[in-house]
Amino acid sequence: MGLARIKIILVEPAGPLNLGSIARVMKNFGLSDLILVNPQCDRTSFEALKMAVHAKEILENAVIVNTLPEALQGCVRAIATIGRDYDGQLPLENPRNALPWLLEEPEKPVALIFGREDRGLTNQEINYAQKLVFIPTNPEYSSLNLATAVSICCYELSQLAENFVTEKIPTTEIAPLDVVEPYYQELESLLLSIGYLYPHTAASRMEKFRHLYNRAHLQTTEVAMLRGILKQVQWAIKNHSQIENL
Structure with a gap:
């Protein structure tokens, strides 16, 4: 149930092979809500559908919006992934430490945001998130493929959800x-x-x-x-x- 509330948001994805791979890995780990912000490729192209294999419905049902605020509509929590130098105010956390925070919200939609393949998220887009995730990699070759980054986060979410228990505490109407x-x-x-x-x-x-x-x-x-x-x-x-x- 926890994973069903998590939106995977891709900002301006440009590679159909990446899109298909992301749909496949989402289904592998029990996620299904995909939102594409101003996509730069066709989600139903031959390459995307071929890579999706048995997860074609995730691509076909993906919601397309023009801006990140539209993608976040209704969400009460959002984590952005980052793969570059960052000199802002938010601390950088690894997925295992940060992602449980999404599962702590028992009822409302939450979001995990991924940036462009070539340059990630802009500073303005980062500001829409409340937490930042950075995936530690080998400093000699730190660049991660978009689909790989999504795969790591989806895996961590699925493992966390198996043993995650939400405490029954009085709920308040947290503003989306x-x-x-x-x-x-x-x-x-x-x-x-x-x-x-x-x-x-x-x-x-x-x-x-x-x-x-x-x-x-x-x-x-x-x-x-x-x-x-x-x-x-x-x-x-x-x-x-x-x-x-x-």
Whole structure:
């Protein structure tokens, strides 16, 4: 049941052979929900279907979206995989330590994000994730094939799920990522307008805000409250002169 909630998200996959191999390994280890963000190849091409073997239905049922936020709609947790130097705020974890966190969410969809074959994920795309996974490899040849990286993570998830027991604790309505994202956009716009943020440093500052709120595990009602505060601040700024004359 835990694996059924996990979305495997591929950002701009370009190789049909990789796509087919990924579908096959997903079925090998009990995953089935594949989402393709702006794919650069045909998921139903001869090469993809040939590599998928008996997992063709995973390719045929794959959901295609234009952007990563669309792929994450409804998800409350997301881990991004990274295979390059990273100087951001999130710690890099290996799959065995990080992936149990996805299984801890008992009911809502969660996501595991993989980047492009040639250059991985952009910094902006990384910011949509709450955790980062790095697969340790031989430093003399550290580059991993996309399908291989997916295989390692799917294997780890299947092994973890066999013995994973979710504690019955009171559940709260953790806000899906697509509910939190508009708040980040509104917050950035407001902070730019009042001069707290500057355009050339906004991305790095907002990354810190994202990490702060991610640690808080915001509930849907809390996001609504925060957005209400922003709207009231915007109203107060717009009506500043009227307020002073009261």
